[in-house]
Amino acid sequence: MENFFLAISLILGLLILLSLYRGVFGPTVFDRIIGVGFVGSKTLVILVLMGFIYKRVDMFVDISLAYSILIFIGTLVFAKYFQKKGAT
Amino acid sequence: MSIVAILFMLAGAFFFTMGVIGFLRFPDFYSRMHATGKGDTLGAVLMLTGLALYNLHSGFLLGNILVSIKLMFIAVFWFLANPTATHALLRAAFDSGLVPWTKDGKSVIEWPPK
Numbered sequence: 001m002e003n004f005f006l007a008i009s010l011i012l013g014l015l016i017l018l019s020l021y022r023g024v025f026g027p028t029v030f031d032r033i034i035g036v037g038f039v040g041s042k043t044l045v046i047l048v049l050m051g052f053i054y055k056r057v058d059m060f061v062d063i064s065l066a067y068s069i070l071i072f073i074g075t076l077v078f079a080k081y082f083q084k085k086g087a088t
Numbered sequence: 089m090s091i092v093a094i095l096f097m098l099a100g101a102f103f104f105t106m107g108v109i110g111f112l113r114f115p116d117f118y119s120r121m122h123a124t125g126k127g128d129t130l131g132a133v134l135m136l137t138g139l140a141l142y143n144l145h146s147g148f149l150l151g152n153i154l155v156s157i158k159l160m161f162i163a164v165f166w167f168l169a170n171p172t173a174t175h176a177l178l179r180a181a182f183d184s185g186l187v188p189w190t191k192d193g194k195s196v197i198e199w200p201p202k
């Protein structure tokens with residue numbers, strides 16, 4: 001089962017690299033914000049998978065919980081900051 | 089139990105992959121948001137549900153049940169928070185005057201609408 005978790009983690013890492021393209025070359029600033037949020041949501045799952053691989057789920061779950069709240073607040077703050085006329 | 093967990097996690101990986109493909113290939117910001125806002129939410133919720141089910145495979149001990157409850161709490165929080173963040177970001181882009189993409193380059197209605 002550890003091999004399956006490792007394979008899923010590698011697939012998610014590949015998807016993170018692919019979606020970093022929009023974070024770097026995105027035409028507008030909002031594309032970059034979604035790119036960063038997208039990377040964050042995959043990191044959330046990878047953290048729990050790392051906990052299963054290292055057999056320390058009870059520690060990694062708390063880190064993942066705090067990280068999910070951090071992504072949500074970060075996206076909201078960026079959306080509020082760029083919400084003015086002609087910010088693109 | 090672990091067969092169901094594997095099925096859940098493969099479905100989550102499928103939705104993540106579809107979200108990334110839509111994120112890379114769609115033409116403008118609003119349609120990219122359409123792909124990521126749904127694929128991202130459902131993928132993360134399915135993955136975390138599968139992991140919470142797999143965590144219970146070694147017996148219903150107190151620590152295992154607590155960790156599974158925490159994982160399901162992350163899933164429920166993400167199911168509520170990610171559409172909220174998507175909506176706030178879309179609202180910010182709309183208010184800052186980002187014009188939607190059309191095939192011939194001119195907008196269908198007068199933009200921005202009143």
